[in-house]
Amino acid sequence: MSISINSRIESIQISGIRQFSNQLIDYPEAINLTIGQPDFPTPEAVKQAAIIAIQNNQTSYTHNAGLLELRAEIASFFLDTYALEFNPQSEVIVTNGASEGLDSLFRAILEEGDEVILPAPAYPGYEPIIQLCGGKVVYLDTSDTGFQPDPQRLESLITDRTKAVLMNFPSNPTGVTMESAQLEKVAAVLEKHEVFIVTDEIYSENSYGEKHTTFASFEKLHNRTFLVHGLSKSHSMTGWRIGFVLGPEMYMKHVLKVHQYNAICAAVPSQYAALEAMKNQRHIPAEMNKEYIERRDFVYKRLTDMDIDVVLPKGAFYIFPSIEKFGMTSFDFAMRLLKEGGVAAVPGSAFTKYGEGFVRISYAYSMVVLEEGMNRLEQFIQTLKLRD
Ligand SMILES: Cc1ncc(COP(=O)(O)O)c(C=O)c1O
Known part of the structure; x- marks a missing residue:
């Protein structure tokens, strides 16, 4: 016997971001580009x-x-x-x-x-x-x-x-x-x-x-x-x-x-x-933005150079490229990118079904991490193309 709990909470799932990031523990060498928080210390x-x-x-x-x-x-x-x-x-x-x-x-x-x-x-x-x-x-x-x-x-x-x-x-x-x-x-x-x-x-x-x-x-x-x-x-x-x-x-x-x-x-x-x-400390965001802009421009350029469709983001610290042309769900793409490519990015389906066909990359990371992440992504995509 189990005592019933609130049926509304029972039907709610843990967030898709969490479902995916829970897998990361098994891939300690992966470059993690999933985090939704600034990488700067509090002032x-x-x-x-x-x-x-x-x-x-x-x-x-x-x-x-x-x-x-x-x-x-x-x-x-x-x-x-x-x-x-x-x-x-x-x-x-x-x-x-x-x-x-x-x-x-x-x-x-x-x-x-x-x-x-x-x-x-x-x-x-x-x-x-x-x-x-x-x-x-x-x-x-x-x-x-x-x-x-x-x-x-x-x-x-x-x-x-x-x-x-x-x-x-x-x-x-x-x-x-x-x-x-x-x-x-x-x-x-x-x-x-x-x-x-x-x-x-x-x-x-x-x-x-x-x-x-x-x-x-x-x-x-x-x-x-x-x-x-x-x-x-x-x-x-x-x-x-x-x-x-x-x-x-x-x-x-x-x-x-x-x-x-x-x-x-x-x-x-x-x-x-x-x-x-x-x-x-109202000046703090503008200081962080200088770095975010440099990182955004870098990631955007790398993605477009890889021939990936992507909208140039103008705020926050996320970029949401399309992975539709690789012919798999965003969850499968993200899992394979993690397992085979060593990069973690959140599947777009974590952001409702309208996010299907995309992945979310956070650029709240240092340039060194982003560079390695983009290199690995590029290699992974090349392996996909070779198999086509
Ligand atoms: C759009 C949006 N709203 C709200 C929050 C939650 O913010 P807080 O840390 O202030 O609860 C987040 C956190 O990622 C967010 O992305």
Whole structure:
């Protein structure tokens, strides 16, 4: 006999990224290009701020929404960088990473049967959260539109069950950003329909083309847009677990209740570290970007030289080449690349079925590692061609 557990969680699988990376242990010599976090250390001053906070016994609960000083700094960052106005008292919540922010947010807005439209290929962290709330993800295929959401296709998916549209640009896994002209077309569709916009812009500070334009900047959408952000990527702070949710006061008070009961507040030494990051270390992402751009250009050139179809990524630290012409599933390709070629890259199918035919390569690695990875990939591809 076994006692039944929540049927929704029972039907949810562990992420495809994890399923694949669990295999890596058997291939210790492989060049691992699967990791989704910066390879830089957390900035020294940020680490020191947490150490000092601990030494000063600043280790008890804060306000549920986070230290007011930190919320004020977050609001000032969005005002200075994107001319967005958020009231730090009522429109900013500091969460345990963007992940907890998304979970608290969706639990606050979704009801059984609600639909959330999500451009795909997509980050695999979203669907399980939505399903746990009784919601349903409706995918907007971007695999044949250069990974940009097509406005007409988006509109055709909106029904009276649609509660929210979830965007993630710059995107994990494609690295694609949405430039302002495209963003405006998508916003024009959303203006016509009363749905929430949830925009996960955790990679906004890692943008390499035109300056990042945020979905939260559309006046007509502002009163129903939630901006999800955090320091994991911009300041190499994945383990500190600091995220932010920003949105209209009338909804944020409900998000705060979920966050209050599932977390009380974000980890306090991490909040002090975040305060230093937001106040004095805003230049850090631009420093990292110099290296990411060099690496992206290198990997892009190597892939195109290998005659592989690939969209030039303009943000985040991923590149998503097509492997369709090799005539096998992305999982089989990734497994063979690992076993025969000694390189680990995540199969595109880990990012929904719309990622089939691609693999995700992370370039959050040193040039030495990337060079060896690309050399091995090239050799592997040559062996495939020889067998044809
Ligand atoms: C698009 C996207 N959103 C959210 C997250 C989770 O971020 P956090 O570490 O802040 O929970 C990730 C992590 O890889 C991500 O790629």
